[in-house]
Amino acid sequence: MDRLLIKTATAGGSIAHRRFVKFSADGTIVQxxxxxxxIVGVSDCPNGAVTGERADYILLGIAEIDIGGTVARGAFVTSDANGKAVAAAPASGANAVTAGQMRVSAVGGDIAEIFVHTGMMQGA
Known part of the structure; x- marks a missing residue:
């Protein structure tokens, strides 16, 4: 049995299925x-969600996500401009929020599994 921590919030804008989400206000998420x-999790809305609708998101556990670029198995990932997973690679001294770790290698356009857990990474 999968063990996931899933919550529901109000969509503060259009949210696609399998995308990273963040809070925009108390009880409200946006892509x-x-x-x-x-980033607080991965959207779990098979039909997507629009402003005012209820939207599920996975806070912790294994989730499928749309991939925005080439990522290696085990790599920490963050969001691109479209909420898709890309490798977290902050510049020296810069920070990036990490939202999970890849379970498999993938390329842009794939749907792949990640272990959702948030953190912070600083470039070396």
């Missing part, structure tokens, strides 16, 4: 759009 966004 993430940058590596610096404080």
């Amino acid at each position: 993430a759009s940058a590596a610096t966004d404080l």
Whole structure:
């Protein structure tokens, strides 16, 4: 049996299925759009969600996510401009929010599994 921590919030904008999300207000989520966004999970809305609708998101556990670029198995990932997973690679001294770790290698356009757990990474 899968063990997931799933919550529901109100969509503060259009949210696609299998994308990183962040809070925009108490009880409201929007699709993430940058590596610096404080990502809280992965959307789990097979039909997507629009402003005012209820939207499920996975806070912790194994989730499928849309991939925005080449990522290696085990790599820490963050959001691109469309909420898709890309390798977290902050510049020297810069920070990136990490939202999970790849369970498999993947390329842009794939749907792949990640272990959702948030953190922070600083470039060396």
